[in-house]
Structure formats: structure tokens, C-alpha cells
Amino acid sequence: MTQQRWLFIGDSITDYQRRDDPQGWGYGYVRMIRQWLAGRGSAxxxxxxxxxxxxMRRMAARWEEDVLELTPNLLSVKIGVNDVGCxxxxxxxxxxxxxxxFRSSYDRCLSGVKEKLxxxxIVVCEPCGIFPPRVQESAAMLKDYIAVVGEMAARYSEFPAVPLHAAFVDAMAAKPEIDWTVDGVHPSPVGDALIAETWMRTVGLV
Incomplete structure (x- = not known):
């Protein structure tokens, strides 16, 4: 059986110093998912x-090279925090x-995957984050982008959108003493574990 190729694309939360990692996975949720699968013997x-x-604009510009040409069997997309934060x-x-x-570019990228691969x-992940100091305005805007991600999931994925924003909101309410992020946007190691767990639950791995 040919080995599966899983590709994760997104912003810094996905990147997580991947260029400094000899395996190229980075040191965040992508590595956690891969290592959990390795422990199960099926990485x-x-x-x-x-x-x-x-x-989204920048990601769409590199979509051909960084997604389509790499012919993944599974594609995970996590984008939107910077689209709002900027x-x-x-x-x-x-x-x-x-x-x-954001909607039209996302739709064009995913339709290209369905056409060529x-x-x-396809797995799409909600953007999540709190943006100090203008938390209320940015959080209100973020909801609309999360809704678009839900539209993309309904149109292109066999899975619902990975509910990362809800996962962080619930986690912070339940355990406010834990530092889920380091700056309101970038997850702490505990936050990365939450992303990995939520992702794997959504795609039925746990």
C-alpha cells in the first residue's frame, strides 16, 4: 500500500518554526498529530x-506550488487569523x-483541489485567536470568517470545520488558570495540544 501524504498549510500556528526542524514538521500541532499517528503505527x-x-491572499498565490504540485492525499487548511488581525x-x-x-479565494483554492486531486x-480549520488590544472589534469580525470556513467545509469536506475557536473559548472558560496562548493568538504547548486533539477528533482519529 502506498504511503499516504498529508499536507498542512496555513499561517504561523501551522508553520511553528518548521524550517528549523530537520523533519520539516515544525514544533506545534502538526508534529503532535504526526507523532500520535506514529505511535499508532500508521504515520x-x-x-x-x-x-x-x-x-488567504498570499496563500492562494502559492497554492499551485505548495499544494497542487505536491499531490497530497489529505489537505488541512488553517487560515484566517491574519486576514482579520491585519x-x-x-x-x-x-x-x-x-x-x-477571503471567501472567493478560499473557494477557488479548494475547487482547484477537487478538480485536480x-x-x-480536505480538512478546514476555524481561525482562532484573541487580538489585544482591540479584542471586541476583532473578535466580532472573526465570527464572519469562521462562518466562511464553515461554508467551505460544507461544500468541499467530508468533515465539519475543525471547531478550534470554540475549543479555545470553552477551554479558557473552563480552565482560566492555564495559559492556552502566549500572546492571545499563538498557542502555548498546551494550546497546541488542544488544536491537535480537536483536529483528530473532528476527522475521527480519536
């Missing part, structure tokens, strides 16, 4: 194509991606 080939600071960062307002562009299973 696929894992490719990490996350890039820190990435937006609206509130004076140094990156030009990188902010509006909701309509029809056997590839």
Missing part, C-alpha cells in the same frame, strides 16, 4: 507548508483581507 508522510504571517495592525493594513475576498480529502 503518513507529513508535509508542513505553513508560513508565519500568512493571509485590519487592526497599523503596520499591516495593506495585507488585510476582506470577507468577500479528486481523491484528496
Amino acid at each position: 503518513p508522510e507529513v508535509l508542513n507548508r505553513g508560513i508565519s504571517g500568512e493571509t 485590519h487592526f495592525n497599523p503596520e499591516r493594513t495593506d495585507d488585510a483581507v476582506g470577507l468577500d475576498e 479528486p481523491e484528496c480529502r
